[in-house]
Amino acid sequence: MTNNGMFTSIDASASGLTAQRLRMDVIAGNIANVDTTRTPEGGPFKRQLVVFASKTDMTFRKFPFLPMKIKTEMQNPGEGVKVLELMKDPAPPRLRYEPGHPDANNEGYVAYPNVDVIKEMVDMISASRAYEANVTAINSAKAMAMKAISIGNA
Numbered sequence: 001m002t003n004n005g006m007f008t009s010i011d012a013s014a015s016g017l018t019a020q021r022l023r024m025d026v027i028a029g030n031i032a033n034v035d036t037t038r039t040p041e042g043g044p045f046k047r048q049l050v051v052f053a054s055k056t057d058m059t060f061r062k063f064p065f066l067p068m069k070i071k072t073e074m075q076n077p078g079e080g081v082k083v084l085e086l087m088k089d090p091a092p093p094r095l096r097y098e099p100g101h102p103d104a105n106n107e108g109y110v111a112y113p114n115v116d117v118i119k120e121m122v123d124m125i126s127a128s129r130a131y132e133a134n135v136t137a138i139n140s141a142k143a144m145a146m147k148a149i150s151i152g153n154a
Helices: 007-032 067-075 117-153
Strands: 048-054 081-088 094-097 109-112
Touching: 007 048, 007 081, 007 117
Parallel strands: none
Antiparallel strands: 048 081, 094 109
16 A cells, blocks of 8 residues: 555545445435335345445555564554445334235235334434544544644745
């Protein structure tokens, strides 16, 4: 990884902002589809999850014969976060007894999405706090850069 000076932390936090915004959009979609019993794929809506990973690949497979390079790589600051995938939650749907519902099975149960609104709200608060933390980090980096410029001009 190359060192971009003071902009490295801003870039890392900016990637966090983008990732958390996507996470909030996915959570909002989950909440919006809490009662969707029929989808184009068939069956009820399935809760979506966002999978994140570090942009920096710090696996030992990357440098198998260069232990010093591994140590150097591990000491560098992270490059931020990336979204690996949007995956469907494998949890089973919620079954509710509603024999008059058009999507009811032979026993009168309707398969509803595996979305728990309380869990989604907790995840939304978590994503919002992470977003705010990244904004704070960017503002701090900007303030430090401005202070360094003012010291250089003195």
